[in-house]
Amino acid sequence: MDKTYSPGEIEERVYRQWEANGLFAPAGSGPPYCIVIPPPNVTGTLHMGHAFQDTIMDALTRFHRMAGDRALWQPGTDHAGIATQMVVERQLNGEGRTRHDLGRDAFTARIWQWKEQSGGTIARQMRRLGASVDWSRDRFTMDPGMSRAVQEAFVRLHEQGLIYRGKRLVNWDPVLKTALSDLEVQSEETDGSLWHIRYPFADGDGHVTVATTRPETLLGDVAVAFHPDDERYRGFAGRRLTLPLTGREIPLIADDFVDRAFGSGCVKLTPAHDFNDYEVGERHGLPLINVLTADATIGDAAPARYHGLDRVTARRQIVTELDAAGLLEKVEPHRHTVPKGDRSGAVLEPWLTDQWYVRIAPLAEPATRAVEDGHIRFVPSNWDKTYFEWMRNIKDWCISRQLWWGHRIPAWYGPDGTVYVARSEAEARERHGIAPGVPLVQDEDVLDTWFSSALWPFSTLGWPDRTPELAAFYPTSVLVTGFDIIFFWVARMIMMGLHFTGEVPFREVYVHGLIRDHEGQKMSKSKGNVIDPLDIVDGIGLEELVAKRVTGLMQPKLAPAIERGTRKQYPAGIAAHGTDALRFTFASLATQSRDLSFDLGRVEGYRNFCNKLWNAARFVLMMTEDPADPGPESPTPYDRWIRSRLAATIATVREGFAQYRFDQAAQAAYEFTWYEFCDWYLEFSKPVLQTPDARPEEKRATRRALLETLEALLRLLHPLMPFITEEIWQMVGARAGKSGASIMREPYPAVSADAAAPAVEAEVRWVMDFILGVRRIRGELDIPPSVPFALRLQNASALDLERLARNEAAIRRMAGVSGAMPLAAGEAAPQAAAAHVGDLGILVPMAGLIDVDAELARLDKRRVKLEQELARARTPSSATRASCRMRRRRWSPRNRSACLSSSVNWRNLPNNRSG
RNA sequence: GGGUGCUUAGCUCAGCUGGUAGAGCGUCGCCCUUACAAGGCGAAUGUCGCAGGUUCGAGCCCUGCAGCACCCACCA
Numbered sequence: 001m002d003k004t005y006s007p008g009e010i011e012e013r014v015y016r017q018w019e020a021n022g023l024f025a026p027a028g029s030g031p032p033y034c035i036v037i038p039p040p041n042v043t044g045t046l047h048m049g050h051a052f053q054d055t056i057m058d059a060l061t062r063f064h065r066m067a068g069d070r071a072l073w074q075p076g077t078d079h080a081g082i083a084t085q086m087v088v089e090r091q092l093n094g095e096g097r098t099r100h101d102l103g104r105d106a107f108t109a110r111i112w113q114w115k116e117q118s119g120g121t122i123a124r125q126m127r128r129l130g131a132s133v134d135w136s137r138d139r140f141t142m143d144p145g146m147s148r149a150v151q152e153a154f155v156r157l158h159e160q161g162l163i164y165r166g167k168r169l170v171n172w173d174p175v176l177k178t179a180l181s182d183l184e185v186q187s188e189e190t191d192g193s194l195w196h197i198r199y200p201f202a203d204g205d206g207h208v209t210v211a212t213t214r215p216e217t218l219l220g221d222v223a224v225a226f227h228p229d230d231e232r233y234r235g236f237a238g239r240r241l242t243l244p245l246t247g248r249e250i251p252l253i254a255d256d257f258v259d260r261a262f263g264s265g266c267v268k269l270t271p272a273h274d275f276n277d278y279e280v281g282e283r284h285g286l287p288l289i290n291v292l293t294a295d296a297t298i299g300d301a302a303p304a305r306y307h308g309l310d311r312v313t314a315r316r317q318i319v320t321e322l323d324a325a326g327l328l329e330k331v332e333p334h335r336h337t338v339p340k341g342d343r344s345g346a347v348l349e350p351w352l353t354d355q356w357y358v359r360i361a362p363l364a365e366p367a368t369r370a371v372e373d374g375h376i377r378f379v380p381s382n383w384d385k386t387y388f389e390w391m392r393n394i395k396d397w398c399i400s401r402q403l404w405w406g407h408r409i410p411a412w413y414g415p416d417g418t419v420y421v422a423r424s425e426a427e428a429r430e431r432h433g434i435a436p437g438v439p440l441v442q443d444e445d446v447l448d449t450w451f452s453s454a455l456w457p458f459s460t461l462g463w464p465d466r467t468p469e470l471a472a473f474y475p476t477s478v479l480v481t482g483f484d485i486i487f488f489w490v491a492r493m494i495m496m497g498l499h500f501t502g503e504v505p506f507r508e509v510y511v512h513g514l515i516r517d518h519e520g521q522k523m524s525k526s527k528g529n530v531i532d533p534l535d536i537v538d539g540i541g542l543e544e545l546v547a548k549r550v551t552g553l554m555q556p557k558l559a560p561a562i563e564r565g566t567r568k569q570y571p572a573g574i575a576a577h578g579t580d581a582l583r584f585t586f587a588s589l590a591t592q593s594r595d596l597s598f599d600l601g602r603v604e605g606y607r608n609f610c611n612k613l614w615n616a617a618r619f620v621l622m623m624t625e626d627p628a629d630p631g632p633e634s635p636t637p638y639d640r641w642i643r644s645r646l647a648a649t650i651a652t653v654r655e656g657f658a659q660y661r662f663d664q665a666a667q668a669a670y671e672f673t674w675y676e677f678c679d680w681y682l683e684f685s686k687p688v689l690q691t692p693d694a695r696p697e698e699k700r701a702t703r704r705a706l707l708e709t710l711e712a713l714l715r716l717l718h719p720l721m722p723f724i725t726e727e728i729w730q731m732v733g734a735r736a737g738k739s740g741a742s743i744m745r746e747p748y749p750a751v752s753a754d755a756a757a758p759a760v761e762a763e764v765r766w767v768m769d770f771i772l773g774v775r776r777i778r779g780e781l782d783i784p785p786s787v788p789f790a791l792r793l794q795n796a797s798a799l800d801l802e803r804l805a806r807n808e809a810a811i812r813r814m815a816g817v818s819g820a821m822p823l824a825a826g827e828a829a830p831q832a833a834a835a836h837v838g839d840l841g842i843l844v845p846m847a848g849l850i851d852v853d854a855e856l857a858r859l860d861k862r863r864v865k866l867e868q869e870l871a872r873a874r875t876p877s878s879a880t881r882a883s884c885r886m887r888r889r890r891w892s893p894r895n896r897s898a899c900l901s902s903s904v905n906w907r908n909l910p911n912n913r914s915g
Numbered sequence: 916g917g918g919u920g921c922u923u924a925g926c927u928c929a930g931c932u933g934g935u936a937g938a939g940c941g942u943c944g945c946c947c948u949u950a951c952a953a954g955g956c957g958a959a960u961g962u963c964g965c966a967g968g969u970u971c972g973a974g975c976c977c978u979g980c981a982g983c984a985c986c987c988a989c990c991a
Binding site for chain 1: 917918919920921927928929931937939940941944945946948949950951953954955956957958971984985986987988989990991
């Protein structure tokens with residue numbers, strides 16, 4: 001084995017071997033276990049959140065595969081309608097063209113081409129991360145099979161009356177020129193104004209004043225409303241107003257939705273451009289006057305002089321005109337929320353259009369019940385509250401989008417405008433008896449991306465066909481996802497899954513937190529704090545990192561700040577840490593918290609952990625033989641101890657996996673590996689294996705324990721650190737008596753009933769405390785490890801002496817002790833430093849070991865120095881920042897005594913310490 | 916307005932059904948002791964947001980307060 005662990009070479013080679021040997025496909029006859037991947041955008045790249053999520057899914061899959069389950073991790077990618085279309089449109093814009101220059105067919109062809117070109121990136125990244133997905137089952141949401149599922153679902157829902165077409169207000173994105181669902185609307189707090197406008201009575205004197213944030217919609221006003229109980233306006237009911245600037249007459253009506261306390265207590269009603277007004281309008285039978293066009297300019301329904309003006313210009317002009325006419329009472333600053341498109345960032349318009357909707361209530365009801373009844377369990381459980389909250393208030397889902405990239409809606413229109421929904425034009429004709437000569441035109445719109453995503457758990461397994469995979473793996477075992485898409489995706493999968501299969505799509509939903517940067521900030525391109533997970537794995541130079549962060553920025557002016565920040569934070573770029581270290585970091589980050597701060601320092605720590613494991617393996621290989629010496633074996637207490645500790649660790653790690661507490665699993669495995677196996681057991685093994693006088697049967701037993709513990713540890717760690725464990729296992733497995741070809745298919749470690757050995761643990765604990773006590777004295781007295789010394793023992797019980805005798809070799813070697821003699825009865829304790837294990841006093845006599853006078857002088861010197869520091873601390877102006885920090889810690893009133901007195905238990909030293 | 920979280924060591928976070936506060940990174944000594952300096956040995960560090968309460972005992976349970984974060988929502 002190489003002296004240093006170098007992940008890069010190992011990882012790529014090992015993955016190739018796994019894949020070549022077909023180890024990712026479900027195998028065996030165990031119970032099925034299945035995770036479907038949340039499909040990333042096919043043309044995108046994986047970010048830290050994906051890498052984190054993939055680590056968890058892979059760990060679960062590997063864990064269950066090793067536990068004997070027939071494990072399938074189903075991979076795939078999403079066509080990501082709007083996002084992908086926008087990317088390609090931007091490319092076209094760069095060439096000075098628009099999608100309309102190409103036309104629909106050429107444009108979608110171009111997106112397909114882009115998909116082919118960039119679609120491999122994610123697969124490459126996933127391979128580098130060690131994802132054990134079954135690549136043979138890879139799916140894309142626009143594959144023929146997936147498209148068929150989408151069509152089938154649409155047609156069936158339509159037949160069942162659960163999909164309908166309707167003309168109503170939708171959230172309209174005037175930049176993308178498409179409808180959006182409620183979920184795609186981002187409310188943003190904005191500083192705006194509240195304009196108070198006078199609406200004169202049509203029949204003579206007087207006016208009412210309305211307050212609005214959107215004066216330009218005045219052109220579409222059809223009424224003004226006040227609260228029926230409002231004394232100020234009660235007498236005005238039924239009177240008519242003259243709508244300013246247009247001369248149109250509109251009624252003054254009463255409706256209790258009006259908030260009397262807001263503004264003047266009067267509201268202008270624009271049913272065609274406001275959701276609220278729309279509802280009031282329906283109640284009162286008011287007309288709809290649509291004054292906006294698709295790109296949010298003023299249209300034909302308004303007076304001609306406003307035609308073609310965009311929203312902002314129109315607003316300015318109207319306010320000016322109102323003011324000139326003396327109708328503008330006042331303008332107040334007003335903070336309010338403005339709806340924006342989550343992709344385009346454009347201010348959305350409620351706009352009247354024909355769209356397709358899913359009638360959601362009948363679907364939501366069983367979906368809510370499935371969680372209430374525990375058929376689906378959220379982990380952590382409190383997410384079900386969020387789910388219920390949303391499900392209770394859910395509204396019909398607008399699924400049509402005026403885009404070109406996506407699943408075309410399977411509906412055809414006859415010449416008279418009649419709609420025929422069918423799986424194909426041929427089916428539409430056949431079912432409705434439409435003659436071949438009659439032209440049918442397919443609906444131009446495509447479906448919301450999330451429509452196909454909602455079918456993902458069963459469409460990937462072959463639905464609507466009854467495939468063996470669907471039978472075996474559906475319902476899937478667990479969905480691993482972030483809380484940000486509970487509504488977008490989780491809830492919709494539950495609704496569709498239950499509706500189309502009669503079963504839940506997954507039994508558990510593990511909701512993980514979101515990866516943020518080391519300061520807890522959301523990672524985003526514009527903040528310049530994104531890290532490509534593979535840059536942590538393989539490393540990246542500073543210049544390349546800077547270039548990566550500043551190119552393709554939406555706001556190029558941020559580049560200098562991002563560059564500065566990057567250079568400051570990573571002056572030497574990012575070192576290569578390897579996949580296993582990154583994965584282990586993700587696992588240890590997987591707490592129940594919803595924000596997970598990612599700190600590169602932690603990856604470093606876990607890379608060191610990999611190195612530690614690597615070197616422990618080297619040691620084990622150096623200390624053991626292949627084939628093993630076949631003689632009789634007699635286990636030492638340490639052999640039995642490490643087996644007992646391993647058993648306890650296995651239990652904790654398994655528990656961690658079962659509870660989705662990967663942080664606990666990782667920590668338990670880490671602590672066992674480093675603090676028990678390496679720090680103690682390997683050291684205990686040395687006196688047994690490296691001294692000629694140890695018994696051969698003990699050597700054999702220790703070699704076996706060394707190999708078996710390491711081998712089991714590798715299996716224990718494998719789901720979290722697949723590469724290094726496989727690499728080492730290939731060298732250790734056979735020697736430990738394993739014949740399998742890969743650790744991937746070895747059984748996950750189980751707790752053997754006879755491993756726990758409390759009595760042995762107690763004795764080894766005693767030995768460890770003894771050694772620790774001596775080491776502490778050594779450290780306090782600054783006695784170098786190379787200088788051995790003899791101990792005297794105080795209050796030694798018979799058990800202490802037995803234990804000492806049994807463990808003498810270990811104590812001699814690990815504490816650097818040359819001997820330990822109990823004090824005789826009545827013998828006075830010598831001048832010594834002492835430590836305690838229970839009642840036993842461990843004395844390190846000073847005589848001959850240290851020059852007492854010299855030691856006192858040394859301590860005195862230290863005291864003087866500390867006192868000087870203390871004095872200086874009282875005049876902080878002269879202090880540097882660093883020493884200030886040091887002093888604060890050292891010399892806070894709490895710590896002062898601790899700093900002055902040693903933690904060593906001083907005995908029999910002259911009282912007069914200052915000498 | 917409604918909802919959900921969070922506040923523990925310098926930093927990032929664990930702490931399960933209440934029982935003497937933990938990890939990683941960082942800090943301070945001493946060591947290149949043949950598995951590992953990406954290391955070893957040792958050390959320091961917390962009025963567990965604030966105020967009450969329940970309890971023999973509270974970081975954990977209850978009440979109130981403060982600060983922070985996120986989600987949802989049609990007050991023009």
